[in-house]
Amino acid sequence: MTGMFRHWPTRLRSVVVLAAALVMAGCAYIRDPEPPMTIEQVEELTPMAQVPVARAWVNPPGSQLVFQRGLLGGSEQRVLLVNQSAMPGDNQMVIRTRTGFGDGGRLRYEEFIRRVGGLPAPFQNASSGAFQHDADDLGPYAWAEERFGVGTICVLAVRRVQSAGRHLPAGVDAMDILLRNCVNGTAAKALEPILAPSVSGGPLGAPAGGSSRMLSALAGPSQ
Template identity: 40%
Template sequence: MTGLVACDPGTLSLGEGVPAPRSSVPHVAVSTSAYWVREPLALVGIQRDLGREDEQILGLVNDTTLKGDNFLLMLAGSQGGADLPAFQLKSFVERVGGAPSPFSRVSDSDLRSGSDALGTYFWLEYRSGAQTNCVLAIRRLGLGSRILPARAKSLDVMLRNCVLGPIELALAPILADRIGSSVGGNPSGPRLMSPLAGPTL
């Protein structure tokens, strides 16, 4: 397990393999009751207000020896509504600071796809040896399926997860049974999520 996320929440966004900061706005640590999803593998959470969207990053357990940290990065946007624009893969990766290690490039042609109760999700695979498997997974959630963070009308999600086990285990944090509900709910009122169209360049 990497020690970075366990010892200093403020360094999570600067950790090796985690996308670089996109602005000078600092992250602040958040309690588990403020996490936007129910994630049992989360070791620490940080968050910041970027104006038109809020960003929350959860540092996840990593039992592999690969360089970099496992994380779930979420962008809660205040723009949009029932008809969100098509998800732009290239612009999303740029928004979050680029593809994390060990993924050097991301394109639509490389993506695999699956679906669950919340709709479609997409991922890349990286395999190291017989047991270590990594995914870089993304999905967009909009109005229609569950409570969103306050002010949000969409939730864009990126998962970097390397595990000692199958790809299905690596994908677990971005699937509906984990990401389909929040820890504490939303006291400001219901804002729901729904699946959206797939990534386009």
């Protein structure tokens, strides 16, 4: 074959050599396949859609806007609350359902905080040792607090709600809730959105006369 190649015209030999070089160069630039995305990366790319406040899964005082998205193995709502303090940042509740994990036990704090994007200000450096613990009709909850100036307090609170405390749809193991709330007042006032009356009560916009209907944790429209 080599001898035959020597008898080819010079121009033809040049073309063959150039073609071979291009093929080899192309092979050198073949990229490795992209690794599959993690669950967190998929969730980061999942957009939020605004839903009516009346479709919130909880009933906290001061609700202004509600956003929702579907996730792998659950759904998420973010309920924005009024902020009448001088503290920057959003007062909000982040609520996530867990579906099909068979995990209705205790809240996995580190995983939950990672999945919701980390701790909000001013609690970025809060450790688990900073939390206080209590319980109400829906079970245990924990919170940390920071005081600013005269009369301003911020709380960071977390809890897990299970079907024993309120109705959850079939397949949903639990509903995890994070609250960041800064108020001019007391810690008790700041904690109101995550306590049993707000979490287990009927939806905003319920009919008058106390005939509020209990919404399931997936009552909002799927996105």
